[in-house]
Amino acid sequence: MRGQWIPTIGGLVVLLLLWQAIVWWSDLPPILLPGPVQVATTMWQERAALGVGVAATCAASALGLLLSLLVGSIVALLLSQSRWLRAAIFPYVLFLQTVPIVAIAPLLTTWFGYRFRTVVLVASIISLFPIVSNVTSGLISIDPLLLDVFRVHRASRWQIMVKLRIPHAIRYLVLGLRVSTGLAIIGAIVGELFVGDAVNRFAGLGTLISAWQRMARTDAVMGAIVASTLLGISLLSIVNLLCDNLLARWSTAQEFESQR
């Protein structure tokens, strides 16, 4: 796997050179398309603002993710209890998945104010669905033969839940968590776009993007986008690392190798 880094880095270098070349030869105004060197320089100059932005967005998405992990697991546990409950609740959970987050973010700011908590909430709502749906299927899609093993030994419903269903669902939770991590960051940034610069202490990347865009600072906007991408990659790596180390025997890591 180590050898694969070389073409990956190579691809990036070629892309950056190409971008810089287009900027040099095309005479486009920097406000339309700043070159990578200019973006990098601006990022360095704005390192203080970007640092706070990354920290704020990181905190919002991590808290949002934790919240959806907690709420999602509880909802999934409830849903797994009866088919009737699933019929009553699941369609509305699906609603969370289909409603565009951009459409409800303004509503949430109305209800919860131009506050950090609103950003956390947006991040949480958008990342909730993969956790609910994955954990629910993990809890109910048990091999009937394994259930028979428990029934032969007259296991109680509680024992089946704790020793069979929950450990079985952890594999599915890990898959859901990987999807949700990316979504939570999107949610946090969308939330910050709406919460705007009313919160100066906690100007997240979304807030910075909307503020700099109004000032026509395209290079700084691009810098913030680069920062949010790096944040996404780091958060995903941390989640993967945690899952691989804490949950390895449940998540049967090798089955996921092909999906990475």
Add this chain to the structure above:
Amino acid sequence: MMLSRISLQDVVVRFGDHPPVLDSLSLDLAPEKIVSVIGPSGCGKTTLLRTIAGLVEPQEGRVRTVTSAGGGAGLEVGVVFQEPALLPWRTVWENVRLPLELRGRGGRAAVDDEVARQLSAVHLAQADWGKLPRQLSGGMRMRVSLARALVTNPSMLLLDEPFAALDDMLRAQMNQLVLELWQTRRRTTLLVTHNLAEAVLMSHRIVIMVKGRLVADVDNPLPWPRSLDSRAGTQFAEVYQRISELLWTAAEAEVKR
């Protein structure tokens, strides 16, 4: 040792509107004997085993169990299914310990001793006890499954075509192992199989089942103690031949019915 006798009286099991899978079936299983049930696929032999295990509730008739402790309730059965059915996130050790955990039984040391005893009995090397099922071969997984079935010290062992998925070599090894275990512990055993040679080698008595009914019941005169070598003698060939003919006659009679 706890003796146990199981008797099924006019048991009917039906799933939905289909013809019954067990059709007023009566069968007595004597203690300390191995009985093989053979028959074509879909004849109901697995359902018979699941009924005895308490996994299927018969619509008519009843399953009576008698243990030496008196009373019929609470018969301990150990079941080995067609697949090992191990929990993939538990190590070999933890899988075998599961039935004891579910019963909340005994002190920790007693449980550990029992698990170790069963794992040694199925010839699993200590180095493998900490491995996860996915790190084991198919034959080893089946041994773990067998150890798990034995760990509660059941008075009856139910084997549902446990070696069907193994290759001939491994199958022979597992047959040897079950014979060895029976010869030391004399557990009442029901073996469901579609392999005639396996049935002849392993059992005291062979029952032939077709379409939910028992159509033949044969005592197996092959002498004990047995091992894989028992297959070489002429007596094995004779019994094999006789049961093979019975099976064919039964199958043909069913087709005409």
